[in-house]
Amino acid sequence: MSPISRATLESLDRNDPLRSFRDKFALPKGLIYLDGNSLGALPSASVDRIRNLVEVEWGRDLIGSWNKNGWMDLQFRIGEKIGRLIGALPGETIVADSTSVNLFKTLGAALRLNSNRRIILTERGNFPTDIYIAQGLADFLGGQHELRLVESDQIESAIGSDVAVLMLTHVNYRSGRMWDMSRVTTLARAAGVVTIWDLSHSAGAVPVDLGHAFADFAVGCGYKYLNGGPGAPAFLYAAKRHFERLAMPLTGWLGHAAPFAFETDFRPANGIARARVGTPPILSLVPLEVGVEIVLEATIAQLRAKSVLQTDLLMRLIAQELHPLGVESVSPADAASRGSQVSLRLPHAWPISQALTARGIIGDFRAPETLRLGIAPLYVGFSELWDTVAAIKDIMISGSWNQPQFLTAPSQVT
Numbered sequence: 001m002s003p004i005s006r007a008t009l010e011s012l013d014r015n016d017p018l019r020s021f022r023d024k025f026a027l028p029k030g031l032i033y034l035d036g037n038s039l040g041a042l043p044s045a046s047v048d049r050i051r052n053l054v055e056v057e058w059g060r061d062l063i064g065s066w067n068k069n070g071w072m073d074l075q076f077r078i079g080e081k082i083g084r085l086i087g088a089l090p091g092e093t094i095v096a097d098s099t100s101v102n103l104f105k106t107l108g109a110a111l112r113l114n115s116n117r118r119i120i121l122t123e124r125g126n127f128p129t130d131i132y133i134a135q136g137l138a139d140f141l142g143g144q145h146e147l148r149l150v151e152s153d154q155i156e157s158a159i160g161s162d163v164a165v166l167m168l169t170h171v172n173y174r175s176g177r178m179w180d181m182s183r184v185t186t187l188a189r190a191a192g193v194v195t196i197w198d199l200s201h202s203a204g205a206v207p208v209d210l211g212h213a214f215a216d217f218a219v220g221c222g223y224k225y226l227n228g229g230p231g232a233p234a235f236l237y238a239a240k241r242h243f244e245r246l247a248m249p250l251t252g253w254l255g256h257a258a259p260f261a262f263e264t265d266f267r268p269a270n271g272i273a274r275a276r277v278g279t280p281p282i283l284s285l286v287p288l289e290v291g292v293e294i295v296l297e298a299t300i301a302q303l304r305a306k307s308v309l310q311t312d313l314l315m316r317l318i319a320q321e322l323h324p325l326g327v328e329s330v331s332p333a334d335a336a337s338r339g340s341q342v343s344l345r346l347p348h349a350w351p352i353s354q355a356l357t358a359r360g361i362i363g364d365f366r367a368p369e370t371l372r373l374g375i376a377p378l379y380v381g382f383s384e385l386w387d388t389v390a391a392i393k394d395i396m397i398s399g400s401w402n403q404p405q406f407l408t409a410p411s412q413v414t
């Protein structure tokens with residue numbers, strides 16, 4: 001294969017069908033932002049939308065906004081839009097709470113659906129909150145459940161008729177490795193295992209078809225590739241075929257069949273509405289809708305096509321420029337098994353990530369020596385990939401990472 005040059009990447013930028021989408025984001029000029037897998041960029045339209053929400057809807061219309069400005073329906077309306085990105089049928093997705101809380105809710109509901117089994121299966125390398133929520137719920141249920149943690153290559157063989165729930169994150173936060181959802185869900189279904197997929201690193205970045213895979217439940221973050229803003233509410237999907245038997249472990253008043261009847265006893269609402277708990281955070285929901293609409297406009301197929309090309313090129317560039325310096329890509333070489341990020345293993349990853357930040361290139365660091373480069377194809381350009389690799393190379397060769405301001409103790413953000 002011939003070496004990649006900056007000129008090749010510049011020409012890809014010129015011909016990029018998604019190029020104009022970058023202008024929909026208020027990114028600082030000159031900044032290379034490779035952390036959209038952690039916190040998505042700010043859509044410019046969110047600024048006016050939030051101002052109107054605060055000044056007009058809250059400031060002027062006050063409590064009347066719950067009906068007049070559609071606040072009461074917002075969780076469903078945005079849920080429908082996210083549902084289109086993840087292969088849900090209408091009425092199967094809602095926006096509510098955080099991903100952690102939605103994991104608790106779906107895991108509780110899934111265990112009820114399979115109440116004669118006691119094992120929750122997941123991979124050891126899953127995101128910690130997924131594991132902690134399962135540990136906490138198992139403890140809370142009296143210690144009769146077992147959380148079985150296995151290596152990812154052991155998952156398929158661990159699926160068996162003793163397992164109640166298989167809980168996996170579709171795209172791994174550290175390596176970017178992507179499960180074959182359809183294959184794993186089919187295996188689980190054949191063994192009578194209920195599935196929960198965490199789509200935090202998938203929604204808005206890779207095509208997902210929960211319906212086609214016959215997945216039972218899913219959850220995911222609104223603040224990563226969906227660009228909903230820091231701490232944006234999460235989404236929750238439940239397959240319609242479970243609605244009749246769906247019992248959520250958090251039964252708040254908004255999940256009631258008639259919240260404003262103020263009855264003494266809980267009666268679950270029909271369908272996905274029973275996954276609501278309490279009053280939704282309107283100030284955080286509104287920008288999420290803006291972010292999701294941009295993804296829908298770009299189409300997930302176009303986003304995936306660009307992301308695959310970008311992650312492929314980035315991995316080739318890393319091999320070409322950085323391999324001699326001891327840098328390795330740890331993301332899967334096969335695009336079909338890779339989400340929208342490339343992770344590198346390299347010596348001095350923390351001070352190098354700090355030195356990159358000082359040059360206006362934002363990736364992130366995961367202990368002990370991983371540098372994650374998130375590819376949000378809505379706003380990451382091809383030439384930026386070249387500039388990032390060139391900067392890492394220069395920082396390593398010059399040793400400029402070896403300065404007191406970069407040698408601080410690692411700090412982490414999600």
Ligand SMILES: Cc1ncc(COP(=O)(O)O)c(C=O)c1O
Nearest residue numbers: 098099100127169173198200414
């Ligand atoms: C796979 C996965 N699940 C869940 C979370 C976080 O969940 P929460 O929004 O509840 O903090 C993250 C955060 O990075 C994540 O990567």
